[in-house]
Amino acid sequence: MTAPRLIQIGVIGAAHGVRGETRVKSFTEDPTSLGAYGPLSDAEGGRSFRIASLRPLKDDMLVVRFEGVATREAAEALNGVGLFARRDALPPTEAEDDFYHADLIGLSVETLSGEAVGKIVSVQNFGADDLLEIRLTGRARSVLLPFTRAAVPVVDVAGGRVVVDPPEGALDEAAEESRGTSR
Structure with missing residues (x-):
């Protein structure tokens, strides 16, 4: 058990x-x-x-x-x-777009085209809106993405995944850093 x-x-x-x-x-x-x-x-x-x-x-x-x-x-x-x-x-959430942070942690993250990005490791809030901390697949590095409907159009807790449409360059910088290149 x-x-x-x-x-x-x-x-x-x-x-x-x-x-x-x-x-x-x-x-x-x-x-x-x-x-x-x-x-x-x-x-x-x-x-x-x-x-x-x-x-x-x-x-x-x-x-x-x-x-x-x-x-x-x-x-x-x-x-x-x-x-x-x-x-x-805990009671169930009342609205369709309300989530317990703990239910998001561990969900797989993929792009609109179905490309695997990583997993959610935490939900942060530094005073403005919630941010999803995503540990990138195959990397020790993580990125923060805004937890907004525009950046995260699909949240499928039952299916164990979220679909992201990250702001331009949000994942590119992480890819460049993992290859050892810099601007």
């Missing part, structure tokens, strides 16, 4: 008060839904976290009390721990 896929939905921050509460940054659309996904775990799935109570603090920040955490010292020891939910505990 394979381990369930885990999706990070929050991260524990600093202790809040002296009774074991922590600040938690939620990555969910509705921050207070953090407690709706059953027991949470750390990245390895080795530690389980059950939410005893939570309340909004500000924006995407919550004050959370975890079962078994009763002191400030115990809460401080959790600072920086990521909170993960099982992928199958």
Whole structure:
């Protein structure tokens, strides 16, 4: 049996008060839904976290009390721990063009003409739009492509692939670099 896929939905921050509460940054659309996904775990799935109570603090920040955490010292020891939910505990996406980042990672990437490009290794966002990091086939290098309908016209999660129409030169530069040429 394979381990369930885990999706990070929050991260524990600093202790809040002296009774074991922590600040938690939620990555969910509705921050207070953090407690709706059953027991949470750390990245390895080795530690389980059950939410005893939570309340909004500000924006995407919550004050959370975890079962078994009763002191400030115990809460401080959790600072920086990521909170993960099982992928199958998350609701389906509502719109046709909404995707969980984790569902995109590992998908094969091909061009409009069917040429294999590589695989998606991560989804980045540096403050503007999402970018797909694509590890090029046969190369150690990766490229970033905008995750827009124009650059990625087909996303077929069930089929395990995306089709890209990259901006002119986006893949050419990577090919030149792999041949050892430069401009």
